[in-house]
Amino acid sequence: MNYILYGARRSGSLTVELALAEIGASCDIRQVDLEGGTQRDDAYAAVNPQRKIPTLITPAGETLTESVAILLTLDERHPKARLLPPAGSAERAQALRWLLFVATEIYPMVEINDYPERFAPNSVSAAGVREVARATWRERWLVVEHNIAGDPFLLQWGLCLSDIYIAVVSRWAQQDAWRPTHIPKVERLTAAVAARPALAAVWSRHRPEATPSRFD
Numbered sequence: 001m002n003y004i005l006y007g008a009r010r011s012g013s014l015t016v017e018l019a020l021a022e023i024g025a026s027c028d029i030r031q032v033d034l035e036g037g038t039q040r041d042d043a044y045a046a047v048n049p050q051r052k053i054p055t056l057i058t059p060a061g062e063t064l065t066e067s068v069a070i071l072l073t074l075d076e077r078h079p080k081a082r083l084l085p086p087a088g089s090a091e092r093a094q095a096l097r098w099l100l101f102v103a104t105e106i107y108p109m110v111e112i113n114d115y116p117e118r119f120a121p122n123s124v125s126a127a128g129v130r131e132v133a134r135a136t137w138r139e140r141w142l143v144v145e146h147n148i149a150g151d152p153f154l155l156q157w158g159l160c161l162s163d164i165y166i167a168v169v170s171r172w173a174q175q176d177a178w179r180p181t182h183i184p185k186v187e188r189l190t191a192a193v194a195a196r197p198a199l200a201a202v203w204s205r206h207r208p209e210a211t212p213s214r215f216d
């Protein structure tokens with residue numbers, strides 16, 4: 001049986017799809033219509049109680065949620081793919097440090113950007129809440145930018161899961177005009193992820209051109 005990935009174009013499920021491509025594992029994609037809000041349906045909540053994507057069903061039938069948990073599980077189960085530096089190494093510690101920074105400090109801003117009304121009490125404007133999220137977003141990406149130690153990847157060690165995560169998440173929140181001048185290392189890293197032979201086909205399926213969606 002293949003992996004089954006619940007996801008949507010350009011969304012967080014792309015991190016998992018890219019990791020599976022790097023592993024060389026095939027997966028069946030089940031599209032979730034974020035624009036139509038089907039992730040909120042009870043049928044999908046039975047798959048992922050948080051009503052978000054990604055969700056990965058393993059060949060053994062286990063349900064995995066939370067993008068970082070999924071990626072770390074894939075690394076454990078496919079050691080030959082070298083998705084992270086070796087356990088116990090200084091490089092792995094840095095890879096985990098920045099993977100978790102993006103997952104916990106930056107990724108949550110995108111929910112505020114995409115759905116500001118969820119975070120705006122009655123008297124507060126949703127547009128104002130979104131602006132705060134975008135300012136925080138930019139500030140935190142600068143922290144990542146200044147800690148990219150490799151060229152083009154995060155670490156001199158070479159591509160790891162943190163690069164895939166940085167490439168996918170950095171495209172969001174409508175910051176296309178800001179990124180090239182402020183976070184050029186993130187841009188170079190993303191271009192290298194997109195051009196990697198094992199990943200290029202998946203990347204260009206999600207981002208064939210610059211057609212923005214509400215979730216970019």
Ligand SMILES: N[C@@H](CCC(=O)N[C@@H](CS)C(=O)NCC(=O)O)C(=O)O
Nearest residue numbers: 011012039051052053054066067068
């Ligand atoms: N902590 C979760 C966050 C997942 C997440 O926010 N996914 C977004 C798509 S990138 C989503 O499903 N949004 C739909 C919603 O919030 O209704 C993870 O890392 O998997």
